[in-house]
Amino acid sequence: MSQDLYQAVILEELQHPQNKRELSDAAVSVHETNSSCGDDVTVFLKFDATGERVSEVGWQGSGCAISQAAMSLLSEKITGMLVSEIGSLGQADLESMLGLQQPIAYGRVKCLLIGLQAVKKALNINLI
Amino acid sequence: MFDVAKIKADFPILSQTVQGKRLVYLDNAATSQKPRAVIEAITHYYETSNANVHRGVHSLSDASTHAWEESRAQIAQFFCADPAELILVRNSTEALNGIAYGWADHNLTAGDIIITSVMEHHADIVPWQQVVERTGAQLAFVGVDAAGRLQTTELYNLLEKHGEKVKLIALTYISNALGTQIPLTEIVTKLHALYPAATTRPRIAIDGAQAAPHIPLDFHKLDIDFFAFSGHKMLGPMGVGGLIVRKKLLETNEMQPWLFGGGMIAEVHTAGTKFNEDIAERFTPGTPDVASAVGLAAACRYLQNLGMQNVLEHDQQLVQYTIAQLSQIPQVKVIGPISPISAQVARQQQEDESGETPQQLPVSDRVGSVSFIYDGVHAHDVAQVLDSEGVAVRSGHHCTMPLHETFGWQASVRVSFQVYNTTEDVDQLILALKKVAQVFGK
Numbered sequence: 001m002s003q004d005l006y007q008a009v010i011l012e013e014l015q016h017p018q019n020k021r022e023l024s025d026a027a028v029s030v031h032e033t034n035s036s037c038g039d040d041v042t043v044f045l046k047f048d049a050t051g052e053r054v055s056e057v058g059w060q061g062s063g064c065a066i067s068q069a070a071m072s073l074l075s076e077k078i079t080g081m082l083v084s085e086i087g088s089l090g091q092a093d094l095e096s097m098l099g100l101q102q103p104i105a106y107g108r109v110k111c112l113l114i115g116l117q118a119v120k121k122a123l124n125i126n127l128i
Numbered sequence: 129m130f131d132v133a134k135i136k137a138d139f140p141i142l143s144q145t146v147q148g149k150r151l152v153y154l155d156n157a158a159t160s161q162k163p164r165a166v167i168e169a170i171t172h173y174y175e176t177s178n179a180n181v182h183r184g185v186h187s188l189s190d191a192s193t194h195a196w197e198e199s200r201a202q203i204a205q206f207f208c209a210d211p212a213e214l215i216l217v218r219n220s221t222e223a224l225n226g227i228a229y230g231w232a233d234h235n236l237t238a239g240d241i242i243i244t245s246v247m248e249h250h251a252d253i254v255p256w257q258q259v260v261e262r263t264g265a266q267l268a269f270v271g272v273d274a275a276g277r278l279q280t281t282e283l284y285n286l287l288e289k290h291g292e293k294v295k296l297i298a299l300t301y302i303s304n305a306l307g308t309q310i311p312l313t314e315i316v317t318k319l320h321a322l323y324p325a326a327t328t329r330p331r332i333a334i335d336g337a338q339a340a341p342h343i344p345l346d347f348h349k350l351d352i353d354f355f356a357f358s359g360h361k362m363l364g365p366m367g368v369g370g371l372i373v374r375k376k377l378l379e380t381n382e383m384q385p386w387l388f389g390g391g392m393i394a395e396v397h398t399a400g401t402k403f404n405e406d407i408a409e410r411f412t413p414g415t416p417d418v419a420s421a422v423g424l425a426a427a428c429r430y431l432q433n434l435g436m437q438n439v440l441e442h443d444q445q446l447v448q449y450t451i452a453q454l455s456q457i458p459q460v461k462v463i464g465p466i467s468p469i470s471a472q473v474a475r476q477q478q479e480d481e482s483g484e485t486p487q488q489l490p491v492s493d494r495v496g497s498v499s500f501i502y503d504g505v506h507a508h509d510v511a512q513v514l515d516s517e518g519v520a521v522r523s524g525h526h527c528t529m530p531l532h533e534t535f536g537w538q539a540s541v542r543v544s545f546q547v548y549n550t551t552e553d554v555d556q557l558i559l560a561l562k563k564v565a566q567v568f569g570k
Contacts, residue, residue, distance in 0.1 A: 005512060006567050014568075037508050037524045038538035062538065064506035065568075111508060 006065065009099045013069035018076045023058035032118035034110045039063025041071050043118040053082050059118075064111050066104070071115030073097045078119060087125045089116060130438050136548040138163040138430075149518025152553045157304050157338060157497050157544035158522050159360045162427070166363060169426035173419045180415055182391065196418045199425035200408065206428035207355065207372055208346040215371045215411040216421055220337040221251040223356030223371035224298070227333050228255040229386035230411075231354075231377070232296060238264030240295045243286055243330075245270040245278055246534050247303045250527045252335045256298060265295070272534065276306040276464040277493070280315065287322050287330070294330045301339035305528040305542065306464030307447065307497040309339075316351050331377075337361055337369075341546065342443050342496045344436035347372050359420065363546070364427035368420035378407045389413040431547075439547055443496060446545045446554065450498045453558045459503045459570060460561070463540060465494045497544035499526075502561075504570040507539035513567055517560035 023029075026044035033040040041061030048055045057075040061068065077097060078086050094112050095104055104112050136142055139161045144151050153161060173195055179188035181196045197211075204211040217223050236242070242256045246269050260267050268290075270283045278299070287294055297319075302309045316332065323329035333354035339345065341362040347355055358369040377383040385392055385403060392413040395402045404410040431439060454460050502510045507523035514521055522542045525532045532539070543557060564570075 006509075011568070035525075035529070037506070038532070039506075064508040064539075066508070105512075108508065108512070 005100065005104075007099050009073075010065055010069040013072040014065055017068065017072040019057050019059060019079070020061075020072065020075075021058045022060055023056060026058065028122045030118045030122040032114055032121065034063065034067065034114045036107075036110055037064060037067075039067040039111055039114050041067065041115050041118050043071075043075075043115065043122055045119070045122050047083075052084070053080065054078050054086065055080070059115070061115075063114070064108075066098075066108050066111040067114050070094050070098060070112050071118075074115045074119065083123050083125075086119060086123060130434055130442065130547075132442070132548065132550050135434070136550075138165065139548055140164060140167070142548060146518045146520070147516050149516075150556070152519045152556045154543045154545065154549065154553060154557060155520045155522045156341070156546040156549070157361065157526075157542060159366065160341060160363050160546045161548070162365065162423075163363055163430050165430050166365065166423045166426045170365060170419045170423040173422045178419075181418060182409070192418055195422050196416065199418075199421040202425035202428050203370060203421070204372075206345075206432060207340075207357075207370075208348055209355075209372045210375060212407045213347070213372050213375050213378070214408065215373065216416060217369055217371055218367055219358040219360070219369040220249075220335060220356040221358075223354075223369055224251050224333070224335060225255045226371050226386055227296075227298075227354050227356070227383075228259045231331070231383045232256075232259040232265075233262060233386075234384055235382065236263040236265040236295055239293060240265040241268055241286075241290050241293050242266070242296045242298060243268045243270060243283065243294055244298045245272065245283075245300070246530045247272050247276070247278065247306065247308065247528065248298070248300050248530070249304050249335060249337070250529065251337075252298055252300055253530065256296075269530070272308070272531070275466070276303070276308050278308065278310045280311060280318075283315065284318055284322070287319070292323075292328045296331050296333060298333040298335070300335040300337075302336075302342070302495050303464070303528075303531075304338050304497070305526040305531055305540070306499060307338075307494040307544075308465055309343075309493045309495050311493075312350060312352075338496050341431075341439075343440050353377060359424040359427065362424075362427055363430055364424035365420045368417055368424050375407075385410050385413070387411075387413045391415075434547060440495070442547060443545055444492060446549055446551065447492070447494055447496070447498055449551050450543060450554050450557075453554055454498065454500055454561075457558070457561055459505075459565065460500050461503065462498060462500045463535070463537070464499055465492070497542050499540045499542040501537060501540050502564060502570075505564055505568050507541045509568070510541050510561075510564050513564045514557065514560045517556065517563060519557050519560045521557070 023044035027046050029044045031042045044058040046056040057079050059071055059075050141161050177191040177195050179192040181193045201211045204214040256267050271279045331353040334352050336355045336357045340357040353374045355372040360366040373383050392404050392410050393401055394404050454462050511521050511523035524539050
């Protein structure tokens with residue numbers, strides 16, 4: 001599986017993470033950790049005037065390749081998205097963003113989802 | 129010594145391939161694989177003897193009761209304990225919780241002290257934190273030194289400072305994260321010197337989950353009060369383990385049952401209940417997992433046939449070989465005790481070079497596993513790449529978050545052994561580790 005897992009897209013995100021910066025004027029920020037492997041991310045969000053659309057995303061964190069690459073891709077994906085649209089994002093969306101051909105191993109699900117969990121917590125969206 | 133190829137052939141699961149590669153199973157500290165003898169013993173029980181124990185007068189019930197009692201005796205004998213001292217539970221975690229509910233809750237009050245260490249598995253920390261909440265006792269942690277060895281001086285200082293207020297010392301015999309074996313005999317000797325009267329001496333509980341699979345054990349010689357172990361880490365089935373309790377604690381009711389119901393009683397009336405006089409039955413409420421006990425007994429027989437001293441020596445060869453091989457990879461930092469082992473490896477290499485047969489190496493204080501950190505690549509990613517080469521290892525904090533916090537490690541990779549592992553397995557691991565550098569460019 002890992003030959004498929006560590007594809008160019010993941011390695012590229014690791015090398016050049018997108019939006020990896022703290023937003024000092026963020027409307028909301030949430031820190032999330034994955035106790036099973038020590039991954040951690042902090043997500044910073046800003047909204048447009050309506051308050052219904054995410055206008056800017058920043059994040060900081062450290063951890064495994066899956067958690068960091070997924071957070072990087074997610075930060076780009078949700079920039080400009082409606083909060084209601086973000087609520088419907090799930091594991092399959094992240095797998096597809098990472099270019100995975102099959103569902104991720106059980107042991108890596110938390111790594112994959114940590115960024116999305118932080119975003120949903122920040123948006124007060126019920127976690128899946 | 130023993131023939132590893134022959135041993136490996138006893139484990140059906142090991143003949144498979146993973147990711148198209150020969151399976152190299154090096155996650156034995158999490159759970160071991162099971163020999164055919166264990167699998168067949170369980171099947172045989174269900175095919176020939178299944179019935180409830182101690183309840184029926186019919187022949188099958190008698191056969192099942194025999195299987196249960198004989199298995200209990202075999203398991204107790206493996207640990208040189210009296211069958212009456214053995215309480216069969218699900219695993220070490222349940223055994224340690226049993227000490228908390230069955231002993232600590234009845235014997236600790238506010239102001240008492242429990243001592244444990246930062247190196248413990250969460251199963252040897254969380255139950256004591258809960259006891260503290262229920263009783264008002266306090267929990268003190270002994271640290272480890274830079275090499276990952278228990279700071280025994282800290283322990284002795286705590287004992288001298290708090291004296292009779294210390295009621296329980298709970299320690300792992302062998303660390304599941306670092307492989308460190310603590311100097312248990314020295315600690316018990318010191319305990320006797322500090323507390324000459326047995327009545328005031330703190331009780332000592334040993335988490336033996338990682339010791340039971342690898343070293344010869346004699347519960348009475350160890351002179352401890354509680355010993356917890358898991359069957360599934362010592363070639364037995366999942367779902368059965370044990371708590372061995374010093375008989376005196378059972379006879380005096382210092383240790384009490386913590387689960388109640390049928391089987392553990394002598395008489396039940398609407399006005400109240402009298403517990404079973406038979407110590408073992410008093411701690412076995414409900415229908416026990418007879419098949420798993422039968423399987424664990426078969427595992428004990430299997431290990432005894434190999435000889436636990438041979439098992440330990442085999443483990444030591446693998447541990448030392450692995451440390452020597454890992455030390456040659458610049459990105460890898462082995463964590464836990466290595467210094468005396470390096471000296472031993474050097475001596476062996478010397479002997480190899482001189483063409484003489486290497487002599488038997490002395491046993492070190494690192495048993496069962498070798499853990500490491502790969503510079504710049506997270507442990508989970510290392511483990512995932514190793515899996516693609518057929519090598520199964522464990523990554524993460526191994527249920528030892530306080531230890532990882534102490535050293536500032538986010539996660540580590542653990543390679544752990546069993547009787548069927550070979551130096552060729554380690555070679556496949558080392559080869560697979562080279563792929564980590566290729567994938568991540570580090």
